[in-house]
Amino acid sequence: MSSIHDLVSKEIDKLPPLPNTVMKVVELCKDPNLKPRDLNKVISFDPVLTGKALKLINSAYYALTEKVSSIVRAIIMLGFNTVKNLALTTAVLGQVEKMGSIGALDMEGFWRHCLGVGVLAKKIAAATGEDPKNIEEYFIAGLLHDIGKIVLNKAISEDYLQVIKKSDMEEKPLIECEKELLTIDHIDVARNICSKWNLSDDLEQAILFHHNPLECNDKSRKVVYCVNVANIWCNQNSIGFSGNMGPKEIDKKILNFLGISEADIYNWENEIEKRIRDASVFLKIS
Amino acid sequence: MKLRFWGVRGSIPTPGDTTVKYGGNTTCLEIRGDNDELLIIDAGTGIKPLGDFIMKYDAPHNPLDIEILLSHTHWDHIQGFPFFAPAYLASSKITVYGPVNFSEKLEDILIGDFNMKYFPIRLQELRAKIEFKELQESTFKIGKFNISSTYLNHPILDLGYRIEYNGKIIVTMFDTEPYRNTFADDLDVDDMDEFDRQVFEEAQDEVNKRIAKQKEHAQDADILIYDSQYKEDEYNTKLGWGHSYIEYAVRSASEANVKKLALFHHDPMRNDRSVDEFQNSAIKFAKSIGFESEIFCARERLEVVI
Incomplete structure (x- = not known):
């Protein structure tokens, strides 16, 4: 039988963002005139999306010499499109993982x-x-x-x-x-x-x-x-x-x-x- | 070190009788160490004549071992690669470096060039041993070349290179535009609420950091090759396109104490006469700010000894 530690550990990579955030990210990213301000707003309203986006930004993909602690800085540093794609990917992948999850906390x-x-x-x-x-x-x-x-x-x-x-x-x-x-x-x-x-x-x-x-x-x-x-x-x-x-x-x-x-x-x-x-x-x- | 320009044009090849002086090929630079070691920056259409030159000059003597650093993977910086003759020699070894975004592979992007619908040969059919290496901001060595790469400001990830060899420095900074605070777009900077103000301040701090990093990247270069697609008034209508303007290039070179400035990535709409005018404007502007280093518009086949 898996221990609680194992179960928890397996779950970390599958954390889902909020369904509303996901919908909003997808909706915003369709707009060719999307402003960095609005993208930052939607990401920063969601703990999982923020955490996962920062995880990717600070990953070996970009090998940044200093860790980035906010989406605002990432948008200036890596460019709006990069962060936009990353948010979209994170949001949509999370959405797939969300299926069927029912939790104790509202x-x-x-x-x-x-x-x-x-x-x-x-x-x-x-x-x-x-x-x-x-x-x-x-x-x-x-x-x-x-x-x-x-x-x-x-x-x-x-x-x-x-x-x-x-x-x-x-x-x-x-x-x-x-x-x-x-x-x-x-x-x-x-x-x-x-x-x-x-x-x-x-x-x-x-x-x-x-x-x-x-x-x-x-x-x-x-x-x-x-x-x-x-x-x-x-x-x-x-x-x-x-x-x-x-x-x-x-x-x-x-x-x-x-x-x-x-x-x-x-x-x-x-x-x-x-x-x-x-x-x-x-x-x-x- | 020697530097030779094989393609200086941005966006799209621009052949024709009005571009014969500066040339119409898209970006490609050849860099040679003192013992003829070869480093190539970018694989725009300029890499076609460079490849032909390598076949005559280098190939008859030794098996080819070629390193290509891509600034980024936009079309005008990779479209010459399928026509690079050394890639068809079984004895060649080619390593291609370049930046990619999250979850992408450099090889997959280059394979697009070799899609049968666009080109009759597949990447796998090239006879040379080709290796792809994804690159980030880093410092590394290729033979005696000490190289550091820095992210620039372009719609996709894009690297500028600082190449040092025997105490001489070549710096590339294209395609890039000045960093600016995009969190101020559509806002009145003097009338923001507290929330927007804090975000604006943080973004401004990051902009300042990036500008300082760019200056450090170019500091004391013997030659700086800088994106100069526009003049300042043109640039103001092309914010976010990822290209710079001559006045900014000159100011950046001046602040970084650069010894020579090559204006690069000429707009395809520009004919020889207007590139000449660009050069004159840049020199005039440099004088107005007291910058006395040599400034010129890069042109095909021009060789610069560093």
């Missing part, structure tokens, strides 16, 4: 959570004076932080449903329930994904340490902290649904490091919701 709610964390992480970074040219990476870090859950949800959906139920019934952090019931958690899975996807150090740190931010590398501290705060806040305030029914409190030390308060975040709530609404309209999600 993907639309989960997508809203990822997008919310991305938008908020970016907002926090901007508020703390981060250079605008680096800010997109905060969004992508937020978008991808829970990528491990997508694999668990798809590879072992029945078991994962029990994990989510346990988190709900016991109001316990999901990650602890994962460890108890599955022996692995979404960070273990994400570690595997990061090594396969060749993501930048900052993205990898944000994904691997968003639950244990104090243990991250000094160099990536800010992006990890922004994603940690954004994640807890979105869970506490039901921005989308990540399966985590027992989120921890935001660590005051981290807020002090960033120089923001929870009140600041509440002031941005409307903007975060507007961004998610705009994305839904763009992707034609209900």
Whole structure:
């Protein structure tokens, strides 16, 4: 019998993007006047598509000396057509793999959570004076932080449903329930994904340490902290649904490091919701 | 090192009595080391007469071992390959290098040239031993040539080459156009929302990095062969086509402290007289910015000793 580790490992390469993103990519790419701005928008609304596109961009096919951490940079560096073809290929291949997959997590709610964390992480970074040219990476870090859950949800959906139920019934952090019931958690899975996807150090740190931010590398501290705060806040305030029914409190030390308060975040709530609404309209999600 | 131009035209071969001075063949360069080692850049129609020359000059003495670096695989840079005579000699060994996109193979792209509907011989029927190597941004050696390749700005992946040999440097930069921030298209840069502003800033940062990398690629070259298909006013109506203009070529050469600038990839609409005018305009522009190195429009069969 295959172990959970084997099942999960096999699933990583077959992760499907969202059906709406796929349709939107295909629709946009038919337009000869498509603008880089719109292509970037549609890719960056989807964690799987973003991750897989970055994986290809950073692969041996292009042998870039520096890892690329955003689609915007890839479009300038490799050209619009290259990235367009790559997005189309990634989207359409993913769509084929998607057939018949039913997961425990509601993907639309989960997508809203990822997008919310991305938008908020970016907002926090901007508020703390981060250079605008680096800010997109905060969004992508937020978008991808829970990528491990997508694999668990798809590879072992029945078991994962029990994990989510346990988190709900016991109001316990999901990650602890994962460890108890599955022996692995979404960070273990994400570690595997990061090594396969060749993501930048900052993205990898944000994904691997968003639950244990104090243990991250000094160099990536800010992006990890922004994603940690954004994640807890979105869970506490039901921005989308990540399966985590027992989120921890935001660590005051981290807020002090960033120089923001929870009140600041509440002031941005409307903007975060507007961004998610705009994305839904763009992707034609209900 | 010696450099000889065998094809200097862009887009489509342009034979005729109005292009006899600069020539009508599409891109092909011959580079020779001090011991006659051969390196070819691009396989446009210029590779046909170069192949004939190699058959007379090199083939009678030794089996041929030829390396061809492709800037990219657009038609005008590969269409001469089926007519390259050394490829029909069983004793020849030919290695073709070039950039390809995700999931493509260089050999598969070149096979298109040999589709029976376009040409009666199949690639597999060529008698030479031919090897294809996909190339990215990298640094490598071919014999005594030290080569580095850099992505340029063209609608498909395209490489510029920096070739160093015994302290001399030849740099190619075609087909390419100036990097620009495409995330500003259709937007008022002074009136963007926060989201667009951040994306714009990030894209601008990447544009600046790429421009710096291009300068580094050409730095202190003994000769820079640069895409100069247009004049600036023409270029402004051809954004995104992947070609540059003379003023930008001159400015790039000046900033990289280049010793000689060859304007290259002439537009097929240009006759000899207008290429002459191009050269004069470029020289005049260079003077206006204080750039004093030699500038000329590349022409077929011209040999430059580096």
